Structure formats: C-alpha cells, structure tokens
Amino acid sequence: MNADERRFAVLRAIVADYVSTHEPVGSKMIVERHNLGVSSATVRNDMAVLEDEGLIAQPHTSAGRVPTDKGYRLFVDRLAQVKPLSAAERRAVQAFLDGAVDLDDVLRRSVRLLAQLTRQVAVVQYPTLTRSTVRHCEIVQLTPARLMLVVITDSGRVDQRVVDLGDVISDDAVGQVRTLVNGALVGRPLAAASAAVAELPNTAPADLRDAMIAVSTVLIETLVEHPEERLLLGGTANLTRSAADFPHSLRQVLEALEEQVVVLRLLASAQEPGTVTVRIGEENEAEEMRDTSVVSIGYGPGTVLGGMGILGPTRMDYPGSIAAVHAVARYVGEILAGR
CATH class of the missing domain: 3.30.390.10 (Enolase-like, N-terminal domain)
Structure with missing residues (x-):
C-alpha cells in the first residue's frame, strides 16, 4: 500500500481502538494489534503527519492519540460500504417490528430496537402531518x-x-x-x-x-399539527454510560433532547430515503450538540414521512450505527408500504 493508504490504515486503527477502549492509542499498541506490516517508527511518523493534518490529537496527559472530529469525518466518508447487519440481527429486527399492531407501535418498537442495537439514544420523528x-x-x-x-x-x-x-x-x-x-x-x-x-x-x-x-x-x-407529539426517544440512559465523552456538559445534551426542537432540526436534514446522514461534533449547528454525533435517515414507503436515527458521543461505532439505522428504516418503510 502507498503512504496515503497506510496513513489511513493507521487512522482507522486509532478510531477502532479508541472507540473500543476509550484510551488514547499509541504506536506500540497499533503495531501489536493491527497487522500493518510496518515498524513502530513508521507508525510514529504516520501519526505525526495525521496530527499535522488535524485528523488526530494528543490529550494533554497521554502519550497516545485520539481521533478529532475531522478524523472521524474522513473515516466515515471512506467507509467503502455499509457493513450490513448479520442474518441473525436482520431476522431479529424483522420479527420484532413485524409484531407491531399500528403505526404508534411500529415507531415505539423502532426506537427501542435502535437504542438496543447501537447502545445510543434513538430518535424517531412521527410522520410529519x-x-x-x-x-x-x-x-x-x-x-x-x-x-x-x-x-x-x-x-x-x-x-x-x-x-x-x-x-x-x-x-x-x-x-x-x-x-x-x-x-x-x-x-x-x-x-x-x-x-x-x-x-x-x-x-x-x-x-x-x-x-x-x-x-x-x-x-x-x-x-x-401537535408539535409536542412529534418525537419518540429511547435509550437516553445510554448517554450517562459515557459521561466522560462529553467534556463540555452532558446536562446540556440532555436538556437539548428534552426540548426536541434541536433534535427535530437535526432529523429534518435527513430527507433522502435510503441515504444515511452523519453529522459529527462541530458539524452540528446547535452548540449544545457539539460533543455528539447524529446518524440519521428519512423513513417511509417511497416518500419520506419523517426522520429517524441515533445520537451519541463522537466516539461511537460508526459502521455499526450506520448499518442499524439503515436496516431499521428500511423495515419500517416496508411495513408502512404493506399497510
């Protein structure tokens, strides 16, 4: 692989390890865990370049590096294809949603399912009347x-x-x-x-x-239209599991979720059915959402009826979250088309 590809492989390794361990990642760890076929010195040089480009940063107290918003963005943009859910996961999604009795039930189940699959906060917007x-x-x-x-x-x-x-x-x-x-x-x-x-x-x-x-x-x-009925939230408690991921204020994020308007604005941008939108950290206009990432999609039977997605810290499993949001939206669209 050329130097660019190798540096991206180093970035990908830092993202993967930081997401799973929540510890800054050093060159030694990358060499031991990710079979890149290069020396520790080469990885250190690549990390220096990635840092100059603003893709990774060094927390003050540590020798390791963590991805920046810009680094996560490059990682997400270069996900060649969405890792699909496993056959067992797909069957579980289908069985859970097929049991729904009406639209309210479909949406309530979708929220619970997304929160369980991603271990983040799940949000579904009611069909905009x-x-x-x-x-x-x-x-x-x-x-x-x-x-x-x-x-x-x-x-x-x-x-x-x-x-x-x-x-x-x-x-x-x-x-x-x-x-x-x-x-x-x-x-x-x-x-x-x-x-x-x-x-x-x-x-x-x-x-x-x-x-x-x-x-x-x-x-x-x-x-x-009754705006207060327009959002369903699930898994809010998942945010508190990773309080350390919100250096500014977790309370700010929770308050914004309660207000709903901020979240509705984030979902309103997801108006393409079948296309997942990922907003990372600073890309969110609302200041209280700057420590979060939002993975969203429009759902509906052909035409978009509303948005759904998940919200969590920027340190999240993007491939898994994108796959879950994509799959649940697709099933919800199929169920609504069949009714």
Whole structure:
C-alpha cells in the first residue's frame, strides 16, 4: 500500500481502538494489534503527519492519540460500504417490528430496537402531518348523542376522538354527516383538509348545523399539527454510560433532547430515503450538540414521512450505527408500504 493508504490504515486503527477502549492509542499498541506490516517508527511518523493534518490529537496527559472530529469525518466518508447487519440481527429486527399492531407501535418498537442495537439514544420523528393526506374519516354512533370519529391518514396514522353532540341525532343524519365530512377531507393534505372542515357548518343543511359545528371543532383539533407529539426517544440512559465523552456538559445534551426542537432540526436534514446522514461534533449547528454525533435517515414507503436515527458521543461505532439505522428504516418503510 502507498503512504496515503497506510496513513489511513493507521487512522482507522486509532478510531477502532479508541472507540473500543476509550484510551488514547499509541504506536506500540497499533503495531501489536493491527497487522500493518510496518515498524513502530513508521507508525510514529504516520501519526505525526495525521496530527499535522488535524485528523488526530494528543490529550494533554497521554502519550497516545485520539481521533478529532475531522478524523472521524474522513473515516466515515471512506467507509467503502455499509457493513450490513448479520442474518441473525436482520431476522431479529424483522420479527420484532413485524409484531407491531399500528403505526404508534411500529415507531415505539423502532426506537427501542435502535437504542438496543447501537447502545445510543434513538430518535424517531412521527410522520410529519403536513406531508400526510387524509385517507378516510369513519364516524361511528356510540349513543344517540355521541359519535366517535376515526381519522386515517395515508401515513398510517389513526386518530380517534369522541364528540358529544348535546342532542340526539338519527342514523340518517349520521350518514349525511359522514358523507359531508369525507367529501371535505379525503385526498386533501392536512392543512387544506382542516380549512375545508372549518367551512362545513356554514354549508351544511340547517338541521345538521349544530352537529356539524361539534364534529368540525373536534376534527380541526385532530388535524392541526401537535408539535409536542412529534418525537419518540429511547435509550437516553445510554448517554450517562459515557459521561466522560462529553467534556463540555452532558446536562446540556440532555436538556437539548428534552426540548426536541434541536433534535427535530437535526432529523429534518435527513430527507433522502435510503441515504444515511452523519453529522459529527462541530458539524452540528446547535452548540449544545457539539460533543455528539447524529446518524440519521428519512423513513417511509417511497416518500419520506419523517426522520429517524441515533445520537451519541463522537466516539461511537460508526459502521455499526450506520448499518442499524439503515436496516431499521428500511423495515419500517416496508411495513408502512404493506399497510
């Protein structure tokens, strides 16, 4: 191998050893552990060049070196292909996700699975409602004065709401309400659907007007985006296992996770289905995330419904994390496509 390839092999060895041991890596360790076929002196020279290029750095108290954000970035960019999950891991992922009963369950399971596979914090964004359209609204009469509305979107999201009418309504009237509501909703994106529903009380027959006001009020609440419902987190405790990886402040990272907005912005950049995005350390705009790396991807059945990924210290198993995020997103897309 030429000098460039050999230096990259040294960088790769430093990344691998530092990720697994959390100890700075010295030339002697590289020669002993990684069969590079060169002397300790050559490795020391290569390390000096890598340090000059800003790819590795020397912590004050140690003779060894650790990768910098720039070093991790080069390592990630040169991962020739994503190491796929093993057949056993793939079967486990499939079996776990296939057991899900609805979209909420699929996403909850995805978060648990990603946190277990990567031992990092897993994040899944609910399908952004702005991109969803209404597939159907079922209206069921629970009692003569009480209805249940079931709104189903093309992303598989199902919202159920109960409407108290305050007055008795006939079966025929329920049928008319159902027809009018579906005429306004079906096939429309959510924002347009909620605007159309707001008009219904004005255009409904006089005898249905009161019922329509009650129904449309509840529907509009259902259709409007609820930002607080938009993120699922799992495995937050995994961060505390590696508190030493956050020299500035682990508390900052935990607070940012609670705020969600920062994380939603990170996931919003993952809008290519099937393409994993890796943001390392300083590449994260939010200051409180500068000690973290985020591996994310868009998921969905062809069109991207939302983002998912993992977040952890910059010292992470990038090949394994990328493979896990890629595999789980693919299965979630397949499940949603089949529903």
